[in-house]
Amino acid sequence: MDVVSEPSATGTAARPRPEAHRVRAEIDLAALRANVRALRERAAGTGAGLMAVVKADAYGHGMVPCARAARRAGADWLGTATPEEALALRAAGDRGRLLCWLWTPGGPWREAIEADVDVSASDPWALGEITAAARARGRTARVHLKADTGLGRGGCQPAGWEALTAAARAAEAEGTVKVTGVWSHFACADEPGHPSIAAQLAAFREALATAARAGLDPEVRHIANSPATLTLPEAHFDLVRTGVSVYGLSPSPEVGVPADFGLRPVMTLRARLALVKRVPAGHGVSYGHHYTTPGETTLALVPAGYADGVPRHASGGGPVLVAGKWRTVAGRVAMDQFVVDLGGDAAAEGDEAVLFGPGDAGEPTAEDWARAVGTIGYEIVTRIGARVPRVHLNAEA
Numbered sequence: 001m002d003v004v005s006e007p008s009a010t011g012t013a014a015r016p017r018p019e020a021h022r023v024r025a026e027i028d029l030a031a032l033r034a035n036v037r038a039l040r041e042r043a044a045g046t047g048a049g050l051m052a053v054v055k056a057d058a059y060g061h062g063m064v065p066c067a068r069a070a071r072r073a074g075a076d077w078l079g080t081a082t083p084e085e086a087l088a089l090r091a092a093g094d095r096g097r098l099l100c101w102l103w104t105p106g107g108p109w110r111e112a113i114e115a116d117v118d119v120s121a122s123d124p125w126a127l128g129e130i131t132a133a134a135r136a137r138g139r140t141a142r143v144h145l146k147a148d149t150g151l152g153r154g155g156c157q158p159a160g161w162e163a164l165t166a167a168a169r170a171a172e173a174e175g176t177v178k179v180t181g182v183w184s185h186f187a188c189a190d191e192p193g194h195p196s197i198a199a200q201l202a203a204f205r206e207a208l209a210t211a212a213r214a215g216l217d218p219e220v221r222h223i224a225n226s227p228a229t230l231t232l233p234e235a236h237f238d239l240v241r242t243g244v245s246v247y248g249l250s251p252s253p254e255v256g257v258p259a260d261f262g263l264r265p266v267m268t269l270r271a272r273l274a275l276v277k278r279v280p281a282g283h284g285v286s287y288g289h290h291y292t293t294p295g296e297t298t299l300a301l302v303p304a305g306y307a308d309g310v311p312r313h314a315s316g317g318g319p320v321l322v323a324g325k326w327r328t329v330a331g332r333v334a335m336d337q338f339v340v341d342l343g344g345d346a347a348a349e350g351d352e353a354v355l356f357g358p359g360d361a362g363e364p365t366a367e368d369w370a371r372a373v374g375t376i377g378y379e380i381v382t383r384i385g386a387r388v389p390r391v392h393l394n395a396e397a
């Protein structure tokens, strides 16, 4: 069963067949399920469970269908950044264990507690809002306490950790809270061997010991993201939190390529040529005329631009498979379109341009785009625009 998620602005009146879309992101749910199974097996090797991270619309792949596929492939937990994402999963019928960690004061704690979402606290302000919401709701909140073991982003600094764990223990005694998790996050796991990795592991063990001394007995202790899951078994603890690897991308070239870990990229971004035309030598191409045709040639218009997530930094550098060959974006990427120079080759309107995919049909990968524009594969897939339909292939009935 294939499912097309239309961008909201399109409405239902003028819905083209999937293969007739101007541009579309095909999401191979069979590949996603196989990735989840491979990661789950890797985690099981150390006795850990698997959380599939589906924040940011499942890294641009469409949250609800991807969450469903991940559950079906055995993900023990789902993870989101925001409570809104977690509540959207519940509204779509998701019922398993679910953690969300990015909270701001006044957030929807009551709704999350009511929806059986595990929440996270890095600081007494959050624990205070959680206990207040739990009391008001007459229900025990499930809380993961987050330690800053060196990332310097979220999490509680070591200086405040003893007090935070003691306050959480007091809330447990009162019945408003159950500390189900103690967790942290790596800064440099995508650079295997980086000295901060061992330092963070030691700090995490210290934080766990402090929590135990406070009388906490969490169900899951977790710190591993995708790179740590793939390269650092001693960091698995009870649960690994994998995001980018679920979508078949490697966290970084230093970690390896997806195939090294039995992973396959899930998203293929395809467009259909809107125009193919002959132009004379010396013709400027696209805004600013940063490309000029070196001779009489054929130009092809690819109807996808930065509004669709094609980075403007890919101007003059982004790779795309058209008419059987890798081409490079000629001149600037515009909001809705860019041009490629086909040289002496032929193509026709409606022919396919593949921006990226798994790479085994000769197309570039998201990693190739990341290299071309100086970013990471994560950003390439996550920034695909809201007006690009996600076509979910191979959904299980």
Ligand SMILES: *Cc1c(COP(=O)(O)O)cnc(C)c1O
Binding pocket: 053, 055, 081, 101, 185, 224, 225, 226, 227, 241, 242, 243, 244, 245, 251
């Ligand atoms: C995004 C995120 C992850 C997943 O990271 P990947 O490198 O994509 O596996 C895990 N934990 C937290 C806290 C995150 O924000």
